Amino acid sequence: MKVNIINEADYYRIVYGGWLGKNIGGTLGAPVEGAKELLSLTYYPELPDGPLENDDLDLQLVWLHALEQYGPGLTARELGQEWLDHIFFPFDEYGVALTNLRRGLLPPLSGVFNNPFNDCMGSPIRSEIWAMVSPGLPEQAARYAYEDAIVDHAGGEGVYGEMFFAAIESAIFVEQDRDRLIAIGMRCIPTESRTYRALADLLRWHQEGKDWIEARALILEHHGHHNFTDAPQNIAFTILGWLYGSDFEDCILKAVNCGYDTDCTAATLAAILGMLLGPEGLPDKWVRPVGDRVVVSPPINGFDAPRDLDELTRRTIWIGKQVLAHCDAGVVISADQPSRWEERELDIAGLESLWSRSATSARYLLPQGTQRQPLLELLVEYGEQGPAIGAGQEQTLRLTLVNRSRTTLTGELALELPENWQGPDARTVTLQPDERLSWAQSIRASETMRGDSDLVLRWTRRHDGAIWSVETVTLRLLAASAWTVWGPGEGDGDGVRAFVAGNRIDWERIAGTEADGVYRARTTLDVPSERCVRLIAAANSPVRLTLEGETLFDCRTVPEFMPAYHRAPEGQRAERVLRAGRYNLEVEVERSGQPLATYVLPVAPAETTMPGPHYYYTDIVFGAAR
Secondary structure (H helix, E strand, O other), X not given: OOOEEEEHHHHHHHHHHHHHHHHHHHHHHHHHOOOOOOOOOOOOOOOOOOXXXXXXXXXXXXXXXXXXXXXXXXXXXXXXXXXXXXXXXXXXXXXXXXXXXXXXXXXXXXXXXXXXXXXXXXXXXXXXXXXXXXXXXXXXXXXXXXXHHHHHXXXXXXXXXXXXXXXXXXHOOOOOOHHHHHHHHHHOOOOOOHHHHHHHHHHHHHHOOOXXXXXXXHHHHHHOOOOOOEHHHHHHHHHHHHHHOOOHHHHHHHHHHOOOOHHHHHHHHHHHHHHXXXXXXXXXXXXXXXXXXXXXXXOEOOOOOOOEHHHHHHHHHHHHXXXXXXXXXXXXXXXXXXXXXXXXXXXXXXXXXXXXXXXXXEXXXXXXXXXXXXXXXXXXXXXXXXXXEOOOOEEEEEEEXXXXXXXXXXXXXXXXXXXXXXXXXXXXXXXXXXXXXXXXXXXXOOOOOOOOEEEEEEEEEEEOOEEEEEEXXXXXXXXXXXXXXXXXXXXXXXXXXXXXXXXXXXXXXXHOOOXXXXXXXXEEEEEOOOEEEEEEEEEOOOEEEEEOOEXXXXXXXXXXXXXXXXXXXXXXXXXXXXXOEEEEEEEEEXXXXXXXXXXXXXXXXXXXXXXXXXXXXXXXXXXXXX
């Protein structure tokens, strides 16, 4: 094997420059985050005493801790555990994923179920750590980015955005040409993705001679989205700054002045440029205000975060050496030899297999904890409804078992169900090496089901007819909520009773019509203990919410559709102190020419003791209507 060398001093300056750039860009963009107009910044809008706290860096400090805790073989599951232990942000996809993780869903289900934000920027902003611990290995950095992103963006553009940036930043250790770096990043994402198409269009407009303001307008025209955090438009704005800027300052100012998710665009581009230029190449006027401090947001806690950029850089490099050894990549970090790298071809076959994975399935390697060469691979596909089931409802799980060993495996596969549930009998299985067996398992929940339920999938391996070993996998099914829905003109008749898998009411499907007019839905709200509840009915239409006959709000305007815990429109939320008990809840919307979208959410207020603001109340249950 050919050995490539990265000089340790080079490694340090590239990593330090990237973290310093991250602080500069985040501090520049954070005060104007969410502004959708063309901006005209020329310097920091607020001159800080050190860097501003920013989730763009916060989350990567947690991932550094995760690598230190679990080692280079960590997966999305360990990263999901880190969310539960150390991250208490309620923001958009963060809040949804944390809710799913708290309810027992593992990635990728945590990132796709009930998540209207999986196309957003929460994961593309945290790519640098994976690149810095995978120097010169874009495919490895992109694999790490995939494992990270599916925790809260599975099935969405956020996954591709993080893979794109991680590949670019990893390649910087051996390649400094801008256009070749962008091409490397684009090879690591699918060509049919919105992110790829936005980037391809931007490159074409740049080559055609469009100026940067024209290019920005074209991005919004062809790839824009009302949510300022949508990933494809912001990733294009990031690269726009790089294409059109003349130097570090001009690049980051053009990116931030495009508006929208400005802390993310500026922070990522400044990190890329910081890695390319090193700390010595960054202008003092931009470096001096942020210094070398690491500032951590209070909702990120429970571990020893680096105190400054030097400590962050040294800890990053320490993990990077372990990753290189783990990958057996033929890369050596040398204290005395100069960097030397032989050109290599990108091998994206492994990435293509990641693109094709279903976001609504869970993947297990058996025995559990196996990383490289398991005996069995188990796939559990939940289908369109996802990992949810209602009382008395039937659900089909599609199971696939693959023999990944080099010997014949014989045993039984059984699904152990909660009391009074119905399901399949145990199945005897014999699999040759690399043989795959798939079948559908139909299960029915009990009529008295309340709350979430666990199913235990038991694999019993046999030799000579005797039990040799037993492996169990616990599958969590969430309790779907029961609603009664009335379509336009149906009055107070019986309505249609239906189960809702998450928090979104699928009005037209349940009512069986796409007619314009007033739709109503009724359920009960079971509150187990007294607390202040923020009740949200985020809708893309006029909406009214009533509780026990009291109108909590009647929003006749149609604001930006925003089903977020912390920033739902003011007219579509209300807070009440509710005692323990069961409450009648009714929501009414008015359809006028476009499909309805409505999320009904019970979350905590801004002021809580622990762990943070606006978290989802998983113990408040939407039950059957009375």
